[in-house]
Amino acid sequence: xxxxxxxxxxxxxxxxxxxxxxxxxxxxxxxxxxxxxxxxxxxxxxxxxxxxxxxxxxxxxxxxxxxxxxxxxxxxxxxxxxxxxxxxxxxxxxxxxxxxxxxxxxxxxxxxxxxxxxxxxxxxxxxxxxxxxxxxxxxxxxxxxxxxxxxxxxxxxxxxxxxxxxxxxxxxxxxxxxxxxxxxxxxxxxxxxxxxxxxxxxxxxxxxxxxxxxxxxxxxxxxxxxxxxxxxxxxxxxxxxxxxxxxxxxxxxxxxxxxxxxxxxxxxxxxxxxxxxxxxxxxxxxxxxxxxxxxxxxxxxxxxxxxxxxxxxxxxxxxxxxxxxxxxxxxxxxx
Amino acid sequence: xxxxxxxxxxxxxxxxxxxxxxxxxxxxxxxxxxxxxxxxxxxxxxxxxxxxxxxxxxxxxxxxxxxxxxxxxxxxxxxxxxxxxxxxxxxxxxxxxxxxxxxxxxxxxxxxxxxxxxxxxxxxxxxxxxxxxxxxxxxxxxxxxxxxxxxxxxxxxxxxxxxxxxxxxxxxxxxxxxxxxxxxxxxxxxxxxxxxxxxxxxxxxxxxxxxxxxxxxxxxxxxxxxxxxxxxxxxxxxxxxxxxxxxxxxxxxxxxxxxxxxxxxxxxxxxxxxxxxxxxxxxxxxxxxxxxxxxxxxxxxxxxx
Ligand SMILES: Nc1ncnc2c1ncn2[C@@H]1O[C@H](COP(=O)(O)OP(=O)(O)OP(=O)(O)O)[C@@H](O)[C@H]1O
Ligand SMILES: [Mg+2]
Numbered sequence: 341x342x343x344x345x346x347x348x349x350x351x352x353x354x355x356x357x358x359x360x361x362x363x364x365x366x367x368x369x370x371x372x373x374x375x376x377x378x379x380x381x382x383x384x385x386x387x388x389x390x391x392x393x394x395x396x397x398x399x400x401x402x403x404x405x406x407x408x409x410x411x412x413x414x415x416x417x418x419x420x421x422x423x424x425x426x427x428x429x430x431x432x433x434x435x436x437x438x439x440x441x442x443x444x445x446x447x448x449x450x451x452x453x454x455x456x457x458x459x460x461x462x463x464x465x466x467x468x469x470x471x472x473x474x475x476x477x478x479x480x481x482x483x484x485x486x487x488x489x490x491x492x493x494x495x496x497x498x499x500x501x502x503x504x505x506x507x508x509x510x511x512x513x514x515x516x517x518x519x520x521x522x523x524x525x526x527x528x529x530x531x532x533x534x535x536x537x538x539x540x541x542x543x544x545x546x547x548x549x550x551x552x553x554x555x556x557x558x559x560x561x562x563x564x565x566x567x568x569x570x571x572x573x574x575x576x577x578x579x580x581x582x583x584x585x586x587x588x589x590x591x592x593x594x595x596x597x598x599x600x601x602x603x604x605x606x607x608x609x610x611x612x613x614x615x616x617x618x619x620x621x622x623x624x625x626x627x628x629x630x631x632x633x634x635x636x637x638x639x640x641x642x643x644x645x646x647x648x649x650x651x652x653x654x655x656x657x658x659x660x661x662x663x664x665x666x667x668x669x670x671x672x673x674x675x
Numbered sequence: 676x677x678x679x680x681x682x683x684x685x686x687x688x689x690x691x692x693x694x695x696x697x698x699x700x701x702x703x704x705x706x707x708x709x710x711x712x713x714x715x716x717x718x719x720x721x722x723x724x725x726x727x728x729x730x731x732x733x734x735x736x737x738x739x740x741x742x743x744x745x746x747x748x749x750x751x752x753x754x755x756x757x758x759x760x761x762x763x764x765x766x767x768x769x770x771x772x773x774x775x776x777x778x779x780x781x782x783x784x785x786x787x788x789x790x791x792x793x794x795x796x797x798x799x800x801x802x803x804x805x806x807x808x809x810x811x812x813x814x815x816x817x818x819x820x821x822x823x824x825x826x827x828x829x830x831x832x833x834x835x836x837x838x839x840x841x842x843x844x845x846x847x848x849x850x851x852x853x854x855x856x857x858x859x860x861x862x863x864x865x866x867x868x869x870x871x872x873x874x875x876x877x878x879x880x881x882x883x884x885x886x887x888x889x890x891x892x893x894x895x896x897x898x899x900x901x902x903x904x905x906x907x908x909x910x911x912x913x914x915x916x917x918x919x920x921x922x923x924x925x926x927x928x929x930x931x932x933x934x935x936x937x938x939x940x941x942x943x944x945x946x947x948x949x950x951x952x953x954x955x956x957x958x959x960x961x962x963x964x965x966x967x968x969x970x971x972x973x974x975x976x977x978x979x980x
Contacts, residue, residue: 397883429886436884441877445976446899456885491975507885 344547345371345394345432345515348408352389352571355401358621363389363402365571365624373514374545376538378558378579380594381568384617387551388437390568391517394549395434396424412514430460432515433508437523439501443492449503450488456510468510475506479536498529502536509540515547522557534561555598559583564653567591570618570628573647577654585663587656589633627658635660683967687960694956695746695949699739702945707731711943712755729755742949752946754939761950764935771841772924772931776916778847779854784909787859791866791905792898798871806867810860822853822926839928850927854920858912862905869901876900903974910966917962918955 352364364386371377379387392398394409396416409417411432416424436442444452453472454465463471469488476484479502492500501521508516518537522530538561541548550561558565562579567590575588586592593613615632618624626642627633633641640659649655650662709726710717726732730741745752751761787810794803829849830838837846873879874897882896917932924933932951939947 395884397880425883425886425888427886428884434884436877436881438877442881444878444882444896444900446974447895448975455887455891459886459888459891493976504881507881 343370343410344373344375344412345369345549346408346410347394348406350390350393350406350409351404352386352393352398353403353405354389354399355403356621361620362623363571363620364393365620367568367571367573369566369573369576371515371547371549373547374541376541376548376550376561376563378562378565379549379551379568380553380555380558380565382553382594382617385568386571386620387553387568388519391434391519391549391551394517395428395432396421397428397434426460429456429513430511431513432517433511433513435501435504435508435516435518435521437520439497439504439521439524442504443500445492448489448491449495450490453488453503453507453510456507460511471510472506475509476503478509478540479503479506480532481506498525498533501525501529501533505533505537505540509544512544513546515549516541517549517551519551520553521550523552537561555583555594567594570624571620572628572657574629574658575654575656576647577650577652577656581652581654587650587654587660587662588629588658589635589660590629591656593632593634629658679967683960683964687957690956690960691953695743695953696739698949698952699742700735702943702948703735703738706943708755708943708945742946746950746953751950754944754947756939756942756944756947761947764947765932765950765954768930768932768935771929772917772933774841775847775850775854775920775923775929775931776913778851779916780858780909780913782851782855783858783862783912784905786855787863788866788902788905791863792870792893792901794863794867795870795874795901796893803867806863810863813856814860818853818857818920819922819926821856822849822923825849825852826926841929841931846927846929850923850929853926854916854923858909858916861908861912865905865908866901869904870897873897873901899973903970906969906973907963907966910962910969911959914955914959914962917958918951 347370348368350364350367351362354361354363367386367390369377369379379390381387389398389402393402393404393406394416396419398404406417409415411427414427416427419427443449450469450472453475454468457463457468457471458465472488473484476487481487481499481502487495492503495503501524505521516537521537522533525533534557537548537550540546548561550557552558558579564577565579565582566573566576567582567588568574569590575582575586575591582591583595586595590613597612613632618628618631625644627636627645630636630638630641637659645657645659647655647657654662656662709722709729709731712725712729713722723732730738733741742752749762753760754764757764790806794806797803826838826849829836836848837843838849840846879892879896882892887896918936920931921933921937923929924931925937932954936948936951938944939951
């Protein structure tokens with residue numbers, strides 16, 4: 341499979357009152373055509389900034405660096421603003437976390453859907469309308485034609501997110517970035533929207549970068565997963581492998597936080613990861629997870645920890661041996 | 676829509692009633708029209724005669740009733756000083772004031788909305804500071820002073836513009852600048868604040884994510900949402916202006932309603948004042964109504980609820 345999106349060593353810095361916030365600290369990832377990559381990590385670890393960096397939609401003050409960022413082979417790192425706006429919406433589209441506020445209250449949803457196509461294709465408005473109706477039906481909205489004249493405030497959150505999905509599909513993009521598209525919705529709607537996204541992704545064989553903090557979602561949709569912690573990727577690999585045999589203590593910690601039927605006694609406490617995320621405003625020496633790590637080896641973890649590739653598509657950023665590498669080493673005497 | 680209009684009509688009636696009774700009472704308490712009419716050196720008997728002739732000796736409620744019943748039929752009485760029907764007077768003076776008010780508000784919006792947008796696009800830069808500074812000066816400088824400044828420069832020194840009268844459109848240039856300048860600061864700050872808020876909103880990010888070009892994002896998606904509050908305030912300001920600006924009309928000798936109101940108060944010309952004030956209140960109600968309709972068009976959320 342040829343890579344659709346390739347990012348190498350992406351860095352995002354934000355100026356804040358206290359200095360510079362190193363929100364994204366050297367991320368590399370790639371997505372093949374038709375592949376779903378889930379980016380997971382707890383709140384504030386830099387998932388949204390990573391996706392906005394790909395779209396070129398970072399806040400004005402943010403500074404972005406990378407050694408490489410390409411979409412379908414085309415450079416999107418140093419592309420001119422003009423070229424980038426040609427690519428946005430056409431070849432890559434984004435679905436946001438906040439369906440309630442992501443549509444413009446002043447324009448009908450028909451208008452907002454149509455303009456997405458009219459911007460990039462030489463079609464008549466009638467054709468754009470047909471496409472909008474087609475996609476609204478595709479995303480499961482009934483009486484689609486009659487919805488075109490409605491305004492965002494007349495739709496529920498779930499419907500609005502469906503409209504956002506339809507809007508992202510207007511030009512038939514190769515890559516969809518969905519930034520926690522279901523977080524703001526209630527549970528039954530979440531499941532529907534998730535189902536819908538996967539079906540559409542399969543049908544149109546688009547690359548999907550799906551951002552979430554929910555490992556349950558990852559297990560249902562991801563081909564591959566990248567676990568993010570404090571602006572870095574700490575573990576990546578095929579989703580099934582990573583979820584069943586995590587190599588990084590942070591991934592393990594995340595998994596322990598999910599209640600699974602049969603594994604947790606009624607009333608028992610779920611796992612939590614003690615401690616807090618390190619301050620991203622300063623430099624982080626060594627392993628970022630050190631302070632919260634249950635199996636830390638302080639003298640070893642103070643040095644920078646490289647992402648270690650395992651050859652089977654997996655990699656992780658920890659000094660511990662891989663989980664399935666035979667019995668865990670006995671506690672060294674000097675620890 | 677119909678209940679909305681009916682509610683507004685009800686409100687208009689209440690306003691008319693309140694405004695007319697208040698002015699009626701205040702006027703009667705403040706001055707004695709009989710004395711003003713009789714002039715200097717009139718005898719007490721003369722004044723009594725006049726008072727009886729015009730009905731000023733009746734109890735206040737009776738006087739108000741008499742005025743109100745006539746007013747309902749469209750008869751607002753005669754100016755006791757100019758000896759002609761009040762409505763005719765207002766009709767004569769209104770065009771000048773309306774022209775001045777419209778020119779002023781259009782000028783104010785034409786200057787302050789683009790300035791506000793530019794300031795919002797480049798917040799805290801020189802341009803932003805400059806626009807804000809000009810706005811502060813505009814708010815602080817009394818309009819009579821600004822008017823005199825303009826007259827000195829463009830009227831007396833450069834002799835580009837006429838300084839008094841209302842014969843040609845040139846006569847309206849300076850008055851419109853003075854009156855419009857006064858309205859600019861509020862409109863500019865509102866535009867700037869509204870734009871800053873809207874530009875940071877999620878739907879602007881969505882618009883950019885679609886690849887829309889910057890002008891489309893700015894004008895189609897941002898400005899329309901940002902000007903909702905500007906329109907409402909501009910309508911109120913237009914209401915002020917349609918009441919006539921005493922200061923500007925006096926300085927530039929424009930024969931508008933402001934000047935008429937001012938002169939009528941000096942002459943204790945009760946019926947004229949009463950009618951002008953009632954008209955101003957009516958214009959106010961009408962304009963806020965129109966502003967609401969316009970806002971409903973700009974912002975669909977208002978339309979439904
Ligand atoms: N505009 C901004 N200005 C300053 N700091 C910001 C800004 N946007 C994000 N940050 C900070 O950057 C870090 C990463 O933010 P980001 O939004 O990418 O997190 P996230 O992983 O998407 O979290 P969540 O799951 O809550 O959405 C956070 O510490 C956040 O506070
Ligand atoms: Mg986020």
